[in-house]
Amino acid sequence: MHKVSYICRQPRLDFMKRIDSLDILKGAIIVLMSLDHFRDYFHYEAFFSNPTDPEKTNSVTFFLRWITHYCAPVFAFLAGISADIIGKKYDKTYLSKFLFSRGLWLVFVEIAILNFGWRFDIEFNYIVFQVIWMLGICMVLMSGLVWMKKRNIFIFSLVVIFGHNLLDLFNISGNLFWAIFHQLEFFSIGDSTTLVIAYPIFPWIGLMSLGYFFGYYFRIDFSPEKRIKLLQTLGFCFIGGFFLVRILNSYGNSKPWTHYETFSQTLFSFMDPQKYPPSLSYLLMTLGPIFILLSLLETRKKTSLSKVLMVFGRVPFFFYILHIYFIHLFAMLVAEISGFGWRSMILKDPIWMLPSKLEGFGFSTFVMLLLWVCFVIFMYPICKKFGDYKINNKKKKWLSYL
Numbered sequence: 099m100h101k102v103s104y105i106c107r108q109p110r111l112d113f114m115k116r117i118d119s120l121d122i123l124k125g126a127i128i129v130l131m132s133l134d135h136f137r138d139y140f141h142y143e144a145f146f147s148n149p150t151d152p153e154k155t156n157s158v159t160f161f162l163r164w165i166t167h168y169c170a171p172v173f174a175f176l177a178g179i180s181a182d183i184i185g186k187k188y189d190k191t192y193l194s195k196f197l198f199s200r201g202l203w204l205v206f207v208e209i210a211i212l213n214f215g216w217r218f219d220i221e222f223n224y225i226v227f228q229v230i231w232m233l234g235i236c237m238v239l240m241s242g243l244v245w246m247k248k249r250n251i252f253i254f255s256l257v258v259i260f261g262h263n264l265l266d267l268f269n270i271s272g273n274l275f276w277a278i279f280h281q282l283e284f285f286s287i288g289d290s291t292t293l294v295i296a297y298p299i300f301p302w303i304g305l306m307s308l309g310y311f312f313g314y315y316f317r318i319d320f321s322p323e324k325r326i327k328l329l330q331t332l333g334f335c336f337i338g339g340f341f342l343v344r345i346l347n348s349y350g351n352s353k354p355w356t357h358y359e360t361f362s363q364t365l366f367s368f369m370d371p372q373k374y375p376p377s378l379s380y381l382l383m384t385l386g387p388i389f390i391l392l393s394l395l396e397t398r399k400k401t402s403l404s405k406v407l408m409v410f411g412r413v414p415f416f417f418y419i420l421h422i423y424f425i426h427l428f429a430m431l432v433a434e435i436s437g438f439g440w441r442s443m444i445l446k447d448p449i450w451m452l453p454s455k456l457e458g459f460g461f462s463t464f465v466m467l468l469l470w471v472c473f474v475i476f477m478y479p480i481c482k483k484f485g486d487y488k489i490n491n492k493k494k495k496w497l498s499y500l
Contacts, residue, residue: 117316119395120176122404123388125411127172129474132421134166136470138449139429142460150370152356152363158463160366167373170229171384173414174302175309177233181240182313190244196498198241203499204234207419215422217445218430224448225293227278230418232297235278236306239299243307252311258304263350263378265300282374294448298375305381322396329393336386343379344368350378409478412485416500417477425473433459 138144141162147154149163185193208231213222243251262280270276277283277295285293315325343350353372358364371379398404410417426443434440438459447454461469488497 117318118400118404118408119392120179120316121408121411122395123172123392123411124176124414125407125409127169128410128414128417129407130166131169131418132425132474132477133162133470134169135421135425136473137162137466139425140432140460140469141466142458142462144450145454145456145459150366152358152366152370155366157362160370162463164369167380168384168388170232170297170302170373171305171376171381172388173229173233174236174305175312175385175388177237178240178306178309178311179313179316180309181237181244181306182310183316185244185313186317194241194244197237197244200499201234201237201239201241204230204237208234211419212422215419215426216449217447218426219444219446221290221446223290223292223446225287225291226296226448227294228296232299232302233306235299236303239303240306240310243303244310248311248314251307255304255308255311258301259308259381260378262301262304262375263352266352280375296374301376301381305385326393326396329389329396333386333389333393336382336389338386340379340382340386343382344371350382352377406478409482409485413481413488413500416484417481420480421473421477424477428473 137149141159143149143159149155149159181193181197184196188196208227209225212228212230213225214220216226217224243254246254265280268276270281271283272285274285274295277285278298280298280300281295282298283295285295287293314320315328344355347354351371352375353370355367355370356364358367369383371377371383373380395404430440430443433443433456436459438456442456442459460466484500488500491497
């Protein structure tokens with residue numbers, strides 16, 4: 099019995115090869131996410147205005163924030179696909195235990211490591227549950243869902259994604275469980291600490307479970323031609339669904355769009371559905387292009403850019419943790435040089451909370467983008483070295499948690 103159990107947990111070699119399109123997409127998304135966080139700390143406008151406010155933003159600022167709306171859905175969906183791939187390498191018992199333990203690890207990282215990295219506040223005046231926490235809780239839930247039949251998981255995913263906005267009918271303030279489940283909310287803990295549930299897990303769990311179902315189509319032995327056709331069909335259907343739901347401006351639009359005096363302002367409003375928590379229109383807007391992009395990545399030949407993105411895409415969590423700390427440390431250096439003082443970057447409030455004491459700090463859009471490109475170049479050799487280390491040390495299980 100012990101011998102059989104051991105054999106079942108050995109990786110199946112026919113699933114060991116990685117699908118490059120997934121790594122390229124993860125790399126592109128993690129680089130985009132770093133742009134959003136770089137903008138938070140270094141863009142002059144970030145400290146006094148909402149980048150998606152139609153009455154105050156401009157086309158470039160709006161786009162720089164809007165394009166990063168795709169990050170969280172991609173991470174949740176691809177995490178589900180990765181779970182299915184792991185499930186084909188090992189038995190389901192191993193997969194369930196791995197998802198549970200990794201999920202708890204992500205929750206710990208969000209609370210203890212990332213919350214400190216965002217603000218460098220040793221008193222933890224704010225504890226914000228963001229995307230890594232969401233992924234962790236969803237993985238814990240997935241550790242149970244993987245025991246369901248794939249068909250039932252698919253049905254569950256569709257019900258959650260297309261039906262979750264029915265919960266908007268219930269506005270239950272002050273309930274921590276409800277906030278974790280569906281509603282963004284702030285909670286006071288004691289006299290000095292505020293807990294922020296920025297990423298309620300519903301419907302993110304539906305997105306991750308959908309990715310787990312679609313993992314079947316990303317197996318190495320599945321026909322790439324059939325996968326491409328499926329992705330393109332789904333992509334155009336979801337994009338069409340987004341425009342239909344958004345134009346109707348009713349169900350699935352927790353944040354309705356508004357007509358403004360100018361076309362650009364109306365367009366900004368139309369293209370900015372609610373993300374916290376994600377509405378149906380937001381999920382349709384992001385998932386559709388994701389499917390199309392994945393189909394295109396399947397057909398494109400490798401380029402120098404795609405190879406660079408693959409380096410980041412193979413160590414996304416490692417990149418995520420480091421980039422928060424490096425960006426914040428760089429911001430402290432810039433604050434000291436520019437006269438604000440490095441202590442101004444020890445934040446008691448979240449960096450995105452307006453109005454900000456840092457109003458007047460930062461750079462123009464062009465300079466900020468130039469510095470961001472330099473930062474990505476700086477991160478490349480670090481990620482490349484760590485990625486190579488992971489490849490050469492696959493037997494070290496702790497590496498699977500990074």
